[in-house]
Amino acid sequence: AAGVLAACTSSNGLVLPTDPRVGQVEAQRRGTGRTRSITLTARAGPVDLGGPVVDTWTYDGTVPGPELRVTAGDVVEATLVNDLPADTSVHWHGLALRNDMDGTPHLTQAPITPGTTFTYRFTAPTPGTYWFHPHTGTQLDRGLYAPLVVEDPGEAADHDAEWVVVLDDWIDGTGTTPDRVFAELRRRGGHPVHGASSPLLGGDAGDVAHPHHLINGRVPTAPVTFAAKPGERVRIRLINAGSDTAYRVALGGHRLTVTHTDGFPVVPVGTDALLIGMGERYDVLVTLADGVFPLVALAEGKNATAFALVRTGGGDAPGPRVRPRELTGTIVGYPDLHSTDAVALPRKAPDVVHRLALTGGMMGYDWGINGRAGHLADPVRVREGQRVRIEFVNTTMMWHPMHIHGHTPQLGPTGPRKDTAIVLPGRTLGCDFTADNPGRWMIHCHNAYHAESGMATALGYD
Numbered sequence: 190a191a192g193v194l195a196a197c198t199s200s201n202g203l204v205l206p207t208d209p210r211v212g213q214v215e216a217q218r219r220g221t222g223r224t225r226s227i228t229l230t231a232r233a234g235p236v237d238l239g240g241p242v243v244d245t246w247t248y249d250g251t252v253p254g255p256e257l258r259v260t261a262g263d264v265v266e267a268t269l270v271n272d273l274p275a276d277t278s279v280h281w282h283g284l285a286l287r288n289d290m291d292g293t294p295h296l297t298q299a300p301i302t303p304g305t306t307f308t309y310r311f312t313a314p315t316p317g318t319y320w321f322h323p324h325t326g327t328q329l330d331r332g333l334y335a336p337l338v339v340e341d342p343g344e345a346a347d348h349d350a351e352w353v354v355v356l357d358d359w360i361d362g363t364g365t366t367p368d369r370v371f372a373e374l375r376r377r378g379g380h381p382v383h384g385a386s387s388p389l390l391g392g393d394a395g396d397v398a399h400p401h402h403l404i405n406g407r408v409p410t411a412p413v414t415f416a417a418k419p420g421e422r423v424r425i426r427l428i429n430a431g432s433d434t435a436y437r438v439a440l441g442g443h444r445l446t447v448t449h450t451d452g453f454p455v456v457p458v459g460t461d462a463l464l465i466g467m468g469e470r471y472d473v474l475v476t477l478a479d480g481v482f483p484l485v486a487l488a489e490g491k492n493a494t495a496f497a498l499v500r501t502g503g504g505d506a507p508g509p510r511v512r513p514r515e516l517t518g519t520i521v522g523y524p525d526l527h528s529t530d531a532v533a534l535p536r537k538a539p540d541v542v543h544r545l546a547l548t549g550g551m552m553g554y555d556w557g558i559n560g561r562a563g564h565l566a567d568p569v570r571v572r573e574g575q576r577v578r579i580e581f582v583n584t585t586m587m588w589h590p591m592h593i594h595g596h597t598p599q600l601g602p603t604g605p606r607k608d609t610a611i612v613l614p615g616r617t618l619g620c621d622f623t624a625d626n627p628g629r630w631m632i633h634c635h636n637a638y639h640a641e642s643g644m645a646t647a648l649g650y651d
């Protein structure tokens with residue numbers, strides 16, 4: 190029956206305690222009565238990125254992995270088969286799902302050991318654009334990531350087609366692994382080889398690690414082509430799955446209308462380009478002109494681009510190095526974005542404010558929170574029903590895309606709902622949410638190397 194709890198048991202038999210409230214929250218969710226079952230195999234093997242063939246780790250042999258598309262209220266039953274030579278896990282990024290299915294090893298489940306399987310079973314809570322990846326070291330940087338789209342059963346049809354665009358900064362494909370990149374960053378104190386990285390808006394790894402920038406797993410010289418008819422309205426779901434790169438995204442010859450941030454609707458606003466940090470998602474609508482157009486993601490601070498084509502008519506395709514002028518036009522920012530009434534939090538002062546100082550620097554590569562690294566034992570405490578404000582205070586020289594699991598905070602009294610938000614150097618960003626999803630949840634930087642170095646903590650319910 191609903192409300193009956195499974196203990197959090199992994200295939201290797203380790204049992205973690207489960208809070209009974211986890212099942213109660215899940216039981217209150219309205220379901221569709223449908224179950225969507227999938228099996229994913231995490232495995233090592235070659236992948237063709239459209240020229241470069243890399244030996245890496247994937248879900249089911251492709252990069253990105255297979256898209257998972259469900260309807261809000263569906264029960265998702267996803268079995269992960271671990272054929273990797275290492276422990277792994279699957280985290281459903283952005284979903285406010287039941288805590289014991291969140292896929293964070295040692296916090297919500299035991300690691301999935303090599304040669305074993307684990308079945309995630311949860312009700313998809315809210316519609317939107319999400320993605321999934323391991324929460325084990327920097328494995329996502331090997332190519333273990335895939336889009337997760339939760340459709341809205343009640344949504345009005347306002348577009349003719351839909352495209353999912355996944356951005357990624359690729360490791361070099363000549364045997365470098367994320368672990369070696371991490372070791373190298375530590376050794377060099379975070380400095381890139383070629384000095385292309387901007388200290389403010391670039392990633393740290395620069396050219397050390399990520400010479401390829403991909404859209405849907407393709408290098409710019411062998412781009413994906415999205416086809417449509419002139420005049421058609423397309424919804425583009427943008428996901429930044431990169432580990433170390435923010436992208437500025439534009440579609441040559443077009444303006445974009447932003448409709449959703451991290452899955453949640455905003456009052457539509459027009460823009461030439463978008464800045465999308467690691468882990469962030471934006472949905473945009475665009476009405477297509479007639480021709481062939483470049484969809485370009487400029488790797489901030491790295492002087493490199495990811496590239497795809499949009500074709501609605503005849504004409505020569507632009508080359509892979511084109512930089513459409515929209516890239517230097519207006520860029521929508523968080524202050525320009527406002528939640529729709531349907532998803533805005535009721536106006537209320539926070540019951541509790543937790544200040545988390547982002548600390549550390551490139552020299553020591555000693556990223557942390559409140560001066561401590563990876564500090565899960567003594568988490569941020571909240572009580573069910575509280576209005577909570579997490580205030581990120583960035584004391585560092587770099588920016589950090591901060592991600593909160595299990596909740597989708599709102600930025601400011603009327604701002605957008607976001608589970609991942611960029612905190613600029615020297616700035617403070619308030620993230621407000623209602624504590625309505627009991628359990629133990631990670632809070633961390635979505636630069637995979639910063640998180641691995643220690644910029645992570647946990648949120649716990651009393």
Ligand code: C2O
Binds near residue numbers: 280282322594631
């Ligand atoms: Cu996308 Cu805690 O991660």
Ligand code: CU
Binds near residue numbers: 556634
């Ligand atoms: Cu960071």
